[in-house]
Structure formats: structure tokens, C-alpha cells
Amino acid sequence: MRRTSTVVLAGVTGVLLLSALAAAQSNAPRSPWKYYPEDARANVGPGGPAPKRDLTGTWAGESSGAGVKRLIPPERTPPFTPLGKQLFDRNKAEGSGVLIAQSNDPHVRFCDPFGFPRNMNDQIRSMTITTLPDRTFVLLKFMTIWREIWMDGRALPANVGGRGRDAHDPTYNGYSVGRWEDDYTFVAETTGMVAETWATEGGYPHSVDARVTERFHRSSKNDLSLTMTMDDPKLYTRPLSLGEVHFRWIPSQTFFDFSCVPSSVQMYLKEMADPSSAPAAAR
Amino acid sequence: MKTKVLMMVALVAGLAAIDSPSFAHHGNAAFDVGKPVVLKGAVVTEFIWINPHPLIKADYKDAKGNVQHWIMEMGSTVSAQLIGWTRTTIAPGDVVTLYVWPAKTGAFAGRFNKVEFADGTTMRDTQTGGDDGGRADTGSRQ
Numbered sequence: 181m182r183r184t185s186t187v188v189l190a191g192v193t194g195v196l197l198l199s200a201l202a203a204a205q206s207n208a209p210r211s212p213w214k215y216y217p218e219d220a221r222a223n224v225g226p227g228g229p230a231p232k233r234d235l236t237g238t239w240a241g242e243s244s245g246a247g248v249k250r251l252i253p254p255e256r257t258p259p260f261t262p263l264g265k266q267l268f269d270r271n272k273a274e275g276s277g278v279l280i281a282q283s284n285d286p287h288v289r290f291c292d293p294f295g296f297p298r299n300m301n302d303q304i305r306s307m308t309i310t311t312l313p314d315r316t317f318v319l320l321k322f323m324t325i326w327r328e329i330w331m332d333g334r335a336l337p338a339n340v341g342g343r344g345r346d347a348h349d350p351t352y353n354g355y356s357v358g359r360w361e362d363d364y365t366f367v368a369e370t371t372g373m374v375a376e377t378w379a380t381e382g383g384y385p386h387s388v389d390a391r392v393t394e395r396f397h398r399s400s401k402n403d404l405s406l407t408m409t410m411d412d413p414k415l416y417t418r419p420l421s422l423g424e425v426h427f428r429w430i431p432s433q434t435f436f437d438f439s440c441v442p443s444s445v446q447m448y449l450k451e452m453a454d455p456s457s458a459p460a461a462a463r
Numbered sequence: 464m465k466t467k468v469l470m471m472v473a474l475v476a477g478l479a480a481i482d483s484p485s486f487a488h489h490g491n492a493a494f495d496v497g498k499p500v501v502l503k504g505a506v507v508t509e510f511i512w513i514n515p516h517p518l519i520k521a522d523y524k525d526a527k528g529n530v531q532h533w534i535m536e537m538g539s540t541v542s543a544q545l546i547g548w549t550r551t552t553i554a555p556g557d558v559v560t561l562y563v564w565p566a567k568t569g570a571f572a573g574r575f576n577k578v579e580f581a582d583g584t585t586m587r588d589t590q591t592g593g594d595d596g597g598r599a600d601t602g603s604r605q
Contacts, residue, residue, distance in 0.1 A: 217545050245545035279493050288515075305541065438541040444513035452518055452536050456566035456573070457493040 215435045217245025223431050226400030232363040235396055236311060238435060239404055239427035241304030251405060251424040254301060254380045264385060264415030271383030279457035280449070285383070286376065289449070291440035293323060295352040295377030296370055297392045297408055301422050302381040306435040316358055316366070324437045329358040329368045340372035341388040350374045350388045361395070368394040379410060380422065387414045392422070402429040491564065494574040499562040502533060507557040512550035514540050519553060519575055521561055535563050535575040538589025545589075552586060553578065 210216070220240045240246035260268060274283040286292035294302060299320055308319040314332040319325075337355050340348045348355065354373035361367045370392045379386040390412035398404045408422035502523040509520040516536040523531045537543055540550075553559070559580055563573035577587040 243542070245542075274492075276492060436541065436544070438514065438539065440514050445515060447511070448513060448516055448518065448536070452516070452534055452572060453493075456568060456570055 212432070213434065215430070215432065219432055220244065220246035220428060220430050223402060223429065225402065227402035227429065228400065230364050230398040230400050230403075233360050233366075235309040235316070235366055235398055235404065238306060238308045238430050238433045240306055240430050240435075241425060241427055243303060243305045244430075244435070246428055246430070248426055248428050250304075251426050252407075252421070254382065254384065254423045255421045258384055258420055259417040261413075261415055261417055264412075267385035267415065268383060271378060271385065273378075273381065273383035275382070280453040281457040285378065287378075287440070289445075291442045291445045293325070293352045293377065296327065296354050296373050297386075297394075297410060297422055298378055298380055299323070299325065299327075299353070300394065300406065300408060301425065303438075304425050304427075305438060306430070307427065308435075316368075321435055322438050324439050325353070327353045327356060329356040329370075331358050336369060336371050336391075341375075348372060352377065354392075364398050366396040368396070370394070384420070385415055386410060386412050389414065403427075404429075491574055493566055493568075494564040495567050496564045496574070499576045500565050500573065502561040502563060505533070505559055505561050507553055507555055507559060508532075509555055510550070510553040512540060517543065517548075517550075519561070519578075521559075523561075531571050533561070533563065533571045533573070535561070535573045537575045542589040546587070548586065557581075 217240075240248055242248045242250045258264070258268070270284075272278050272282055272284045274280055274285060274288055280288060283289065287294055287298075293299070299322070300318075303322040306321040308321075310317050310319065314330065316329040316331060318327040318329065320327070334357060336357055337348045339346055340355065341350050350372050352374050354370040356368050356370040358366060358368040371390065372388060373386060373390060373392075375386065375388045377386075378384065379390070390410055392408060392410045395407045396404060397407075404427040405424055406427070407424040409419050410416070410422055411419040502521065505521040505523040507519065507521045509518070511518040511520070516538065517540055519533075519535050519537065521533050521535075523533055525531055537548075540548075557580070559578050561578055562576040564576055565571075565573040575588050577585055579585050
């Protein structure tokens with residue numbers, strides 16, 4: 181009993197220490213140019229009803245210091261076709277058993293762009309959504325990139341990566357169209373992504389013909405969720421869930437960018453990562 | 464003693480219960496995260512503020528007087544900024560105590576854990592949950 185009390189007391193002490201820390205931080209000089217994650221964390225609750233057909237603004241993701249949780253990760257056992265399995269086995273994602281020096285993740289080794297859909301399910305730090313009359317733009321802080329989703333009624337291109345004058349080249353973010361499913365749910369469809377990119381951090385492959393459906397749902401002023409599904413019959417026997425991520429409204433609407441710089445990553449790999457994970461290194 | 468240990472465990476559990484760190488950009492599989500090496504009186508030679516991971520270089524004199532040239536990585540600049548780091552938090556010439564999870568290979572390289580400055584203040588790395596606001600001190604992630 182006494183031990184239980186001690187444990188509870190220590191836990192409460194931890195919370196109080198954090199509160200004191202937050203209070204101390206609130207007395208520090210503040211800049212309108214800085215992002216303060218404690219402000220985002222303090223913005224609890226729904227904050228009111230969601231506005232109709234409006235996702236615009238800057239949103240904190242799970243790696244933003246705002247305490248935002250990932251709701252559902254990508255499927256852990258993808259239903260690969262034989263070709264899908266063959267391509268997956270080529271990809272050496274860093275993780276248990278694979279060190280940086282052994283990974284062939286094009287982003288980890290070279291800062292190559294994630295491309296879509298990985299840039300919507302990996303390194304979810306912050307995003308801004310803005311609109312023009314005929315388009316919605318998703319601006320991603322990680323790697324400082326944008327995606328363009330057309331809403332003028334056009335169809336997705338039918339020939340991406342093929343031959344002929346009507347063909348379209350694949351792009352890192354693919355070709356996207358979007359529509360409002362209801363007043364609070366925006367659905368985007370994307371195809372034509374560069375096939376050399378990975379669909380997830382874990383190295384799931386995709387073909388240029390993959391079709392990804394994103395469903396953005398704003399349930400309140402402060403809450404936005406995104407579910408993603410990828411249909412790629414060449415590589416998967418059924419549509420694959422890429423999971424669900426959550427975003428919270430940032431009261432100050434500020435954040436800062438995060439770019440992986442190729443020369444920096446080469447320095448990092450040469451001086452730190454490869455020597456520290458190479459098997460023969462010694463003091 | 465037991466009570467102190469219990470209190471520490473409970474404190475960490477209390478912090479972790481509030482939130483947990485986000486997923487890693489690069490993992491820590493290359494490092495021995497059981498117990499950090501303590502480099503007392505290390506002299507910082509370089510602080511390289513880059514992504515994907517800032518690098519700290521420091522010279523440490525061992526018990527025999529031999530100088531070891533260490534290099535260690537932190538979380539990303541953005542994650543570190545979330546818990547108060549800037550590119551000038553550490554500077555060349557600083558005499559500090561560094562806590563480092565060493566590379567399993569035995570190289571003088573590792574994952575930075577925390578620094579104690581000469582004035583007694585401490586700055587931790589983002590494995591304390593930088594991406595979640597530094598609220599979870601669970602030791603070995605991010």
C-alpha cells in the first residue's frame with residue numbers, strides 16, 4: 181500500500197513538474213515567428229463545430245510536439261502479388277536487423293523525395309491546406325513540398341508512363357483530383373506516381389498505376405483525420421490500407437520547415453552513420 | 464534506496480503515460496542503449512547543425528590521458544527545436560559532460576543522450592520525446 185502511494189505520488193509529481201515547466205516556458209520571451217508546441221498541446225478539445233467545406237489552415241501532425249497520435253498504421257501484412265513481394269524484398273528499410281549502412285531507402289541514403297503516398301504517411305510533422313477556386317493545395321512542411329489537387333471536374337490521366345503522344349510522365353506526387361463527399365469530408369484520388377519511390381517507410385512498393393484514395397474528414401474546428409487506401413492490382417491482391425493519421429489545428433498557425441539536404445546527409449552518413457554501423461569498425 | 468528507485472520508475476511512467484515519443488527517422492539499432500557512456504570534462508570541438516541529425520564532436524581524455532575523438536548524433540533539428548535547442552546551444556570550446564549511447568562496433572561514436580554544462584544545467588536529446596514536446600523520457604527512441 182505504501183509502495184502504491186509512493187508510485188502514485190511520484191506520478192503526480194511528474195505531472196506537476198511538467199506543469200511548472202510549461203508555466204516557466206510561458207514566461208519566456210515569445211516571438212510570433214516561432215512555433216510553440218505547448219500552445220498546440222494546450223488547445224484541447226474540439227474548439228467548436230467544423231466549418232462546412234473548409235480544411236484551410238495549418239495543422240499539426242504526430243511529429244510536431246503537439247501530442248497528436250497516429251490513429252492507424254499502414255497494414256502490417258500487405259497482400260502482395262508475387263511481383264509485389266519480389267519488389268518488396270528488394271527494399272531494405274532501416275529498422276530491426278537493417279542498419280543505416282545496409283539500407284537502400286532512397287530517402288535515407290540520398291534525401292530523395294518521399295513522393296506520394298509516403299509523404300502523407302511518414303514524417304507527419306505539419307501541413308497547410310489552402311485553396312484556389314479550382315484546386316486544393318496541400319503544403320507539407322517535411323521536405324517543404326506541395327501537392328496540387330484539381331477540383332474542376334477533370335478525370336485522372338489514363339495513360340501515365342506509357343508511350344505515345346497522349347502519354348504523361350509519372351511525377352513524384354502523381355496526378356490528383358478531389359471532390360467534397362459531404363460538407364466535412366474531402367476525397368482525393370491520385371495516380372501516376374514515380375514507381376521508384378516507396379509507398380511507406382517500411383518499403384512497400386507501388387506501381388505507376390497505383391490509385392490512392394485519401395479521405396480527409398474534419399470532425400471539429402480542431403480535428404482533422406486522413407485515411408488512405410491504395411489500390412494497385414499489379415502488386416497487391418486487394419486494396420491496401422495505408423492507415424489513418426490525425427491532425428490538430430495550430431492556434432498560432434505557425435510552424436517551421438524541415439528539409440533533408442543532400443550534402444548534409446552525405447556528411448552525416450560518411451562521418452557518423454556508416455562508420456558506427458559498419459561491422460569492422462573499431463576504436 | 465528501493466523507494467528512490469520506485470520513485471524514479473514511477474516518474475518516468477508518469478511522464479510516459481502522458482504521451483509517448485513518435486516514430487523514429489533513423490533508429491538506434493547501431494547503438495547500445497543499455498547504459499550511456501559518460502564523457503566527463505569533454506571539450507566540444509564542433510557542433511554541426513544539420514538534418515537528418517545534428518552532430519556533436521568532442522574530445523575526451525580517458526583515465527590514461529589518451530584523447531578520444533568522439534562523434535555523436537542527435538534527433539533532427541526540428542525535433543530538437545521543439546524542446547528548446549538551437550544551433551548555438553553547444554559551441555566549440557565548451558567543457559561539458561556528455562552522456563552517449565555508444566556504437567556497438569566500439570567506435571568512438573554514438574547516439575547523444577544529454578549534456579551537462581559547466582553551470583550545472585542540462586539539455587536532453589529528442590529521445591525524451593522531442594516530437595511530442597519532450598514529455599516522455601523513455602530512453603531510447605527517436
